[in-house]
Amino acid sequence: MNDDEKRLNKINQFRDDRNWRQFHNEKDLAISISLEASELLELFQWKSSSEVKENKLDRVREELADVLIYAYMMADNLDLDIDNIINEKLKQNEEKYPISKAKNKNDKYTEL
Numbered sequence: 001m002n003d004d005e006k007r008l009n010k011i012n013q014f015r016d017d018r019n020w021r022q023f024h025n026e027k028d029l030a031i032s033i034s035l036e037a038s039e040l041l042e043l044f045q046w047k048s049s050s051e052v053k054e055n056k057l058d059r060v061r062e063e064l065a066d067v068l069i070y071a072y073m074m075a076d077n078l079d080l081d082i083d084n085i086i087n088e089k090l091k092q093n094e095e096k097y098p099i100s101k102a103k104n105k106n107d108k109y110t111e112l
Contacts, residue, residue: 036066
């Protein structure tokens with residue numbers, strides 16, 4: 001069993017112990033990912049990155065964990081292999097952002 005499977009088993013055990021699977025459909029998980037990402041973003045509102053890292057790292061850790069937990073649950077619901085979908089996306093990004101055009105630039109691929 002790889003690390004992703006171990007994490008997913010822990011997440012699912014927590015969920016199942018509380019009988020919450022009934023609430024975790026794809027729509028609601030997508031909403032939850034967005035809400036938790038917004039809570040993460042809110043920590044940075046009106047502050048510099050260094051301020052947040054120095055003063056709110058515990059909260060960043062909590063909100064980021066929430067985003068990741070819901071993302072794992074959504075992938076599981078849809079029977080998606082996390083390593084596989086990340087590798088596929090990285091390959092797509094390699095094509096969109098070739099090193100020769102993208103290195104040291106933050107332009108969108110359509111502007112390279």
